[in-house]
Amino acid sequence: xxxVFIAVLFCVGSERPRIHASDVVFMxxxxxxxxxxxxxxxxxxxxxxxxxxDQRDIEAFRGRVxxxxxxxxxxxxxxxxxxxxxxxxxFRPETxxxxxxxxxxxxxxxxxxxxxxxxxxxxxxxxxTNNPNYQAYLRDQVERVCMAPIDGLHIDDYSGTSACSxxxxxxxxxxxxxxxxxxxxxRFSEKELREMGIxxxxxxxxxxxxxERGITAEQFRRESWRCPLGDLFQxxxxxxxxxxxxxxxxxxxxxxxxxxxxxxxxxxxxxxxxIVAPLIDYFxxxxxxxxxxxxxxxxxxxxxxxxxxxxxxxxxxxxxxxxAWIKANGKPGLVRTWIAQAxxxxxxxxxxxxxxxxxxxxxxHWWYGRPEDFAHIxxxxxxxxxxxxxxxxxxxxxxxxxxxxFSEIRDAALKLAEANIPYVILAAGDESLPYRITSxxxxxxxxxxxxxxxxxxxxxxxxxxxxxxxVRWEGLDKLPDKMKGRxxxxxxxxxxxxxxxxxxxxxSPLVCHxxxxxxxxxxxxxxxxxxxxxxxxxxxxxSGLDVRFGMIHMIGGKSARLPITKxxxxxxxxxxxxxxxxxxxxxxxxx
Numbered sequence: 001x002x003x004v005f006i007a008v009l010f011c012v013g014s015e016r017p018r019i020h021a022s023d024v025v026f027m028x029x030x031x032x033x034x035x036x037x038x039x040x041x042x043x044x045x046x047x048x049x050x051x052x053x054d055q056r057d058i059e060a061f062r063g064r065v066x067x068x069x070x071x072x073x074x075x076x077x078x079x080x081x082x083x084x085x086x087x088x089x090x091f092r093p094e095t096x097x098x099x100x101x102x103x104x105x106x107x108x109x110x111x112x113x114x115x116x117x118x119x120x121x122x123x124x125x126x127x128x129t130n131n132p133n134y135q136a137y138l139r140d141q142v143e144r145v146c147m148a149p150i151d152g153l154h155i156d157d158y159s160g161t162s163a164c165s166x167x168x169x170x171x172x173x174x175x176x177x178x179x180x181x182x183x184x185x186x187r188f189s190e191k192e193l194r195e196m197g198i199x200x201x202x203x204x205x206x207x208x209x210x211x212e213r214g215i216t217a218e219q220f221r222r223e224s225w226r227c228p229l230g231d232l233f234q235x236x237x238x239x240x241x242x243x244x245x246x247x248x249x250x251x252x253x254x255x256x257x258x259x260x261x262x263x264x265x266x267x268x269x270x271x272x273x274x275i276v277a278p279l280i281d282y283f284x285x286x287x288x289x290x291x292x293x294x295x296x297x298x299x300x301x302x303x304x305x306x307x308x309x310x311x312x313x314x315x316x317x318x319x320x321x322x323x324a325w326i327k328a329n330g331k332p333g334l335v336r337t338w339i340a341q342a343x344x345x346x347x348x349x350x351x352x353x354x355x356x357x358x359x360x361x362x363x364x365h366w367w368y369g370r371p372e373d374f375a376h377i378x379x380x381x382x383x384x385x386x387x388x389x390x391x392x393x394x395x396x397x398x399x400x401x402x403x404x405x406f407s408e409i410r411d412a413a414l415k416l417a418e419a420n421i422p423y424v425i426l427a428a429g430d431e432s433l434p435y436r437i438t439s440x441x442x443x444x445x446x447x448x449x450x451x452x453x454x455x456x457x458x459x460x461x462x463x464x465x466x467x468x469x470x471v472r473w474e475g476l477d478k479l480p481d482k483m484k485g486r487x488x489x490x491x492x493x494x495x496x497x498x499x500x501x502x503x504x505x506x507x508s509p510l511v512c513h514x515x516x517x518x519x520x521x522x523x524x525x526x527x528x529x530x531x532x533x534x535x536x537x538x539x540x541x542x543s544g545l546d547v548r549f550g551m552i553h554m555i556g557g558k559s560a561r562l563p564i565t566k567x568x569x570x571x572x573x574x575x576x577x578x579x580x581x582x583x584x585x586x587x588x589x590x591x
Contacts, residue, residue: 017152017261018313019043019282019348022385024378025315027284027350029075033067038371039351040382043074045263045284045315046154049145051087058147065148076152076261076284077145079138079248081129081160082111086119088127091137099131101164101171104207104217109170113320116363126168129160129244130175138244142252152261153252154284158245158276159266162237166272169221172207176237180206183236196229206233238275238432246279267314268306271403275432277310284315284350289338291322296337296496296517301417302410304345308393309401309425310435314347320358327357327367332374333524337517339377340581343388344498344513351378377580380555387511387553387583391500394510395422396538397447397483400437400463402428405451412449412473419476420487420497422539423449428463430456442466446538447483449473485569486536492518492529492578499535501543509551510543510586516578528577535586537570547571548588554579 019025025043030036047064050057061077068075080087089096100108111117114124127134145153157163164170184193185201198204206229210220215227224230249262263284266273273283290297300316307314318326318338326335335352342349352369381388397416401409409425416423426442429435437459442448448468454460463470471479489495494517502508512535518527540547550562550573562584565572575582 015259016281017259019261019263019315020385021313021343021346021348021388021391022381023315023348024382025284025348025350026353027317028354029064029068030353033071035351035353035371036068036071036073038375039353039378040375041068041071041073041351041378042382043076043152043315044068045076045152045350046156046265047075047077047150049077049079049141050147053144058144061144062148065150069149074151074261075148076154076263077148077150078154078156079141079145080156081138082126082157082163083114083124084141085111085114085117085122085124085127087141088134088137089119089122091140092133095133096125096127099127099134100173101126101128101161101168102173103169104172104210104215104220106172107217109164109168112168113358114364126164126170128164128171128173128175130171130179130240131173132175135244138248139251142248142255146252146255150256150260152263152281153249154263154265155245155248156265158264159241159272160244162234162241165224165234165237167221167224169217169224171237177205177207179240180233180236183239184232235432238272242275242279245276249279263315267303267316268310268312269303271406271432274306274310274403277312278434280312282313282315283307285317286319287314287316289318289322291318291325291331291334294331294334294519294521296334296341296494296515296519298414298417298496300338300341301345301496302413304342304347305393305413305417305423305425306401308346309427314342315350316342316347317350317352317355320356320364323352323355323367324357324359324362324365326355327365331521331524332369333526334519335369336374336377336580337515337519337526339374341496341515343381344496344515344581346388346391346393346498346500377555380553384553384583387509387585390502390504390508391511392503393422393424394499394501394539394542395424396445396486396542397421397423397449398442398445398468399423399425400428400442400448400450400455401425402451402453402455402459403430403433404453404456408451408473409449415476417496418494419484420489420495421479421484422486422497422499428455428459437462439465442468444542447471447480486539488534489514490532490534492516492531494518495529495531495578497533499539506544506590510540510545510547512584512586514575514578514582514584516580526580528579530574530576531578532572532574533584534567534572535570540570544590545586546588546590547586550587551585553583553585555581 265285427435
């Protein structure tokens, strides 16, 4: 049976608006609104704003929002923390250079991937989100988006200066130096500060502190975390980022007088990207898909499972270099595999109608997907929304995520996905990730996979009290044999399985997504396959369902009854001519 706490966790009403598993999200507003109809669109995720306060710009933006609303779509406007350098130059034409991020030598920093952009003779400067004048420009953007009845707000490059300190060599402007000084004073005692080499915190200047110790600007750019106090400086910038992001969302909601669905351009793909999770309703952005391998990647599966652990969703697109490869090679069939996989694992993949491409050689360029290549997949999603919405992963194994064990848990997640071993992720957070495991959360699972480092904040003690078998991840071959074979596939390799259930409804079927990974580069399509799937009794018992019959749904085909065979180890069914993606409903009586 489904544990009561799971049903409570996932089925209680939320005051926050959400993105649903069956939503069809347009990354940008469609230049031709008929595309919304072709793709059965439900959300615009990254909808821009009026370029200026000129009435013509405002009315054009309102018109884009109205086109979406006429189709009962939600419209999420967007503000830019980084790439709208042109707008800020016009906003503060006399003083914009005062807000540029500075490296250790005081030199202005640029946005690396906008090397081919300039405006009024200026490159794409990286402006500091800790600078009050630049914060005023962020609020100005919010005021412009709220001139229309928007439903949500997206922040592009939300990390702002915290990303600059992480990998671009900054920021050592006066506002960052003053802010870091106050951060240290509030956090540490005089004794602790002296142990760090800080005698008078009121006069402390981090830039001078590093230069006195022989740190160069290039050294800080490449390895800031290895520099003295580098980890604390990054934590300061991360805290500033959260404060600014929260203020921008709250300002927009005050102006609109309602809650807005919140997103940032990111994916749940590293400890740093998870910091913002409590402030948003979903992640909306690039997930690398390794297009140049011409294979269906497993790496996005970790992202889709990670956002589920945070009770969020990913509206994914591929990375700029992925789209550049698709454009250069003309392979929309590979993109179809990305779309299917995202939905099969509980997230969404944004409609590829207009995609940003990037290479070091070409810089920014664009690829335009055609409805005839993709729209049928999105219509399939909408037609089967009842088998996607409210569904979560079903498993008897949980991976216990902590930031300190990120690499190990990510590796475990990918290896288990490749082996079709069902699992969920539970987040054991820390100061930067306010999620905690409890005894009630881990009680239902038979196996708990953890990393080598102890869990923070007393959560290791909770883990050790579990009745489940605790396995420290050392690779797939070191797992107990009983953990393997919960789901088996015969007749084709590779096939990827995602099994999901709806804890909110006792009448809902168990759903098994079967993804055919046999992509043929020359055909730019999936080779059909005959497969036999066996689902073990231990998984079926967790669903509380006595499976007796099934229904199969495949893209481009009619739904049909699927014969189910009871076997000693569970249930078995056969699919002839499996194409890209099949959704199998498993039905029966409740145990």
